[in-house]
Amino acid sequence: MACRGACCCGPVNEDNARFIMLLLLIILYLMCGAAVFSALEHPKEKQAKEKWAQRFELFSQKYNLNKSDLEKFLRHYEEANMAGIRVDTLRPRWDFTGAFYFVGTVVSTIARVSTRPAVYVIDGKIFLIFYGLIGCAATILFFNLFLERIITVLAFVLKSCHEVQRRRKGVLPHDSRQDARLNREDSLAGWKPSVYCVMLILCVAAIIISCCASAMYSSIEGWGYLDSLYFCFVAFSTIGFGDMVSSQRASYENQTIYRIVNFFFILMGVCCIYSLFNVISIVIKQVLNWLLKKLEIPCRH
Amino acid sequence: MACRGACCCGPVNEDNARFIMLLLLIILYLMCGAAVFSALEHPKEKQAKEKWAQRFELFSQKYNLNKSDLEKFLRHYEEANMAGIRVDTLRPRWDFTGAFYFVGTVVSTIARVSTRPAVYVIDGKIFLIFYGLIGCAATILFFNLFLERIITVLAFVLKSCHEVQRRRKGVLPHDSRQDARLNREDSLAGWKPSVYCVMLILCVAAIIISCCASAMYSSIEGWGYLDSLYFCFVAFSTIGFGDMVSSQRASYENQTIYRIVNFFFILMGVCCIYSLFNVISIVIKQVLNWLLKKLEIPCRH
Numbered sequence: 001m002a003c004r005g006a007c008c009c010g011p012v013n014e015d016n017a018r019f020i021m022l023l024l025l026i027i028l029y030l031m032c033g034a035a036v037f038s039a040l041e042h043p044k045e046k047q048a049k050e051k052w053a054q055r056f057e058l059f060s061q062k063y064n065l066n067k068s069d070l071e072k073f074l075r076h077y078e079e080a081n082m083a084g085i086r087v088d089t090l091r092p093r094w095d096f097t098g099a100f101y102f103v104g105t106v107v108s109t110i111a112r113v114s115t116r117p118a119v120y121v122i123d124g125k126i127f128l129i130f131y132g133l134i135g136c137a138a139t140i141l142f143f144n145l146f147l148e149r150i151i152t153v154l155a156f157v158l159k160s161c162h163e164v165q166r167r168r169k170g171v172l173p174h175d176s177r178q179d180a181r182l183n184r185e186d187s188l189a190g191w192k193p194s195v196y197c198v199m200l201i202l203c204v205a206a207i208i209i210s211c212c213a214s215a216m217y218s219s220i221e222g223w224g225y226l227d228s229l230y231f232c233f234v235a236f237s238t239i240g241f242g243d244m245v246s247s248q249r250a251s252y253e254n255q256t257i258y259r260i261v262n263f264f265f266i267l268m269g270v271c272c273i274y275s276l277f278n279v280i281s282i283v284i285k286q287v288l289n290w291l292l293k294k295l296e297i298p299c300r301h
Numbered sequence: 302m303a304c305r306g307a308c309c310c311g312p313v314n315e316d317n318a319r320f321i322m323l324l325l326l327i328i329l330y331l332m333c334g335a336a337v338f339s340a341l342e343h344p345k346e347k348q349a350k351e352k353w354a355q356r357f358e359l360f361s362q363k364y365n366l367n368k369s370d371l372e373k374f375l376r377h378y379e380e381a382n383m384a385g386i387r388v389d390t391l392r393p394r395w396d397f398t399g400a401f402y403f404v405g406t407v408v409s410t411i412a413r414v415s416t417r418p419a420v421y422v423i424d425g426k427i428f429l430i431f432y433g434l435i436g437c438a439a440t441i442l443f444f445n446l447f448l449e450r451i452i453t454v455l456a457f458v459l460k461s462c463h464e465v466q467r468r469r470k471g472v473l474p475h476d477s478r479q480d481a482r483l484n485r486e487d488s489l490a491g492w493k494p495s496v497y498c499v500m501l502i503l504c505v506a507a508i509i510i511s512c513c514a515s516a517m518y519s520s521i522e523g524w525g526y527l528d529s530l531y532f533c534f535v536a537f538s539t540i541g542f543g544d545m546v547s548s549q550r551a552s553y554e555n556q557t558i559y560r561i562v563n564f565f566f567i568l569m570g571v572c573c574i575y576s577l578f579n580v581i582s583i584v585i586k587q588v589l590n591w592l593l594k595k596l597e598i599p600c601r602h
């Protein structure tokens with residue numbers, strides 16, 4: 001498969017060219033992204049810095065505090081933060097439910113969504129390494145099987161639609177032998193939907209799930225709708241920042257229901273977005289192949 | 302492929318059985334993990350809580366502070382933390398280098414490794430959603446192509462070894478026609494290494510990279526070696542907690558070199574661990590298939 005290129009110009013065969021091209025494009029993409037984010041966030045950062053300096057100054061003046069003492073106190077607070085303690089600390093984080101949430105975020109590699117304090121005990125750290133290794137692999141398999149299931153369902157739907165159409169057009173579904181053969185031999189094979197079809201459907205599914213989840217978050221957590229959408233994306237894509245964290249308050253109405261619904265939203269969301277990433281990556285690969293063809297690698301002539 | 306099962310017992314065909322079984326096993330796995338982590342971390346959490354309560358008490362007594370005022374001050378500090386400001390704040394986080402690091406962690410879905418403050422501006426949030434969608438997909442493709450490249454290299458090595466052996470055994474490499482055909486037709490096909498071989502090699506590579514990176518971190522960041530290993534795993538697996546963060550100090554010797562080496566370690570590590578996850582997931586799938594065979598799904602008889 002990679003032979004033709006390899007024969008005429010050594011290590012730069014087509015596959016390698018695609019790989020290197022992707023690497024370069026990603027670096028370019030990162031640079032552009034860095035420029036945009038730097039432009040967007042830098043002013044805000046300055047502002048926040050000034051505001052904090054002011055507040056620090058005011059507080060230390062008001063109570064006539066020793067500044068280095070106050071700083072030390074804040075460092076202690078940071079330390080406590082690391083262990084998951086806040087001023088408004090709410091519920092124990094390492095009870096079974098908390099730990100369950102924690103391992104869920106580990107295995108899905110979302111991690112910081114629940115802002116669990118990361119592991120403190122050294123045994124816990126060692127355990128986490130081995131635990132995560134199997135867990136993450138199992139989760140990847142789960143996502144892959146999920147995508148496969150989705151594709152099968154789509155194939156089934158496509159086939160059913162086609163059959164319904166055929167029946168409507170008056171072609172009898174009973175032309176026995178051929179149909180039986182079809183059913184046996186390639187029941188769903190040949191009905192695999194195209195990449196674009198899968199992408200479209202996953203996109204729609206992801207948007208629907210995100211919108212529903214956002215509606216829930218914005219009403220229960222009291223976030224803005226856009227903020228909730230951002231939270232959904234960050235959680236579902238397993239990026240998982242810690243700036244917004246769901247179900248952190250001490251008490252919600254119908255807490256158990258909220259937690260379960262939250263869990264299912266995140267599960268469905270992660271599955272959809274993971275599958276979407278995979279499908280988009282196939283499309284990107286096609287674009288790369290097309291680009292390579294257009295560029296006509298010099299070693300080909 | 303899924304036909305035989307589907308014909309005799311509806312929706313519970315082999316593929317679906319595998320999927321559901323995996324889901325149940327993952328839930329069981331999560332429960333076990335939750336139990337272990339809860340047991341390990343719960344005492345430590347209590348301890349940290351008491352320590353912090355004591356410190357808070359002491360500080361407020363020492364300066365005769367109004368407690369609710371101090372709490373308000375700490376809440377302000379948390380807010381500043383969110384914007385990436387610490388007592389020992391060091392370098393701007395949203396300059397170009399910082400933003401580059403940020404988008405790198407977004408696209409790789411590591412996220413919290415660099416403890417960038419998450420995005421504050423609402424435009425930034427919207428941009429992040431679309432930016433991440435393409436970026437994450439491109440990165441997944443990159444990882445997949447990386448695994449493909451690794452397998453090709455292994456196939457090449459296996460083939461070369463075999464040829465060397467053949468030559469040693471006295472089989473002349475010049476039995477022209479057959480060799481030429483081999484070279485053309487299946488150059489590397491048929492030399493694909495087994496899953497276990499790839500897993501072993503990726504495992505060894507991951508361990509070597511982690512050990513080297515840990516040696517660097519423990520010397521430069523001043524972490525313990527085990528802590529560094531834990532950091533490596535958390536970063537490379539894209540779990541990415543915020544409890545340990547590399548290159549956060551104001552100045553290191555040879556800062557630029559450190560950053561570049563750091564970047565390459567993380568890139569190589571993520572590639573290896575991602576590939577390892579994928580390969581382990583294949584092994585898990587084989588185990589599931591074996592289990593399914595053992596269980597002899599009732600609908601098969």
Ligand SMILES: [K+]
Pocket residue numbers: 108109110237238239409410411538539540
């Ligand atoms: K991740």
Ligand SMILES: [K+]
Pocket residue numbers: 109110111112238239240410411412413539540541
């Ligand atoms: K993550």
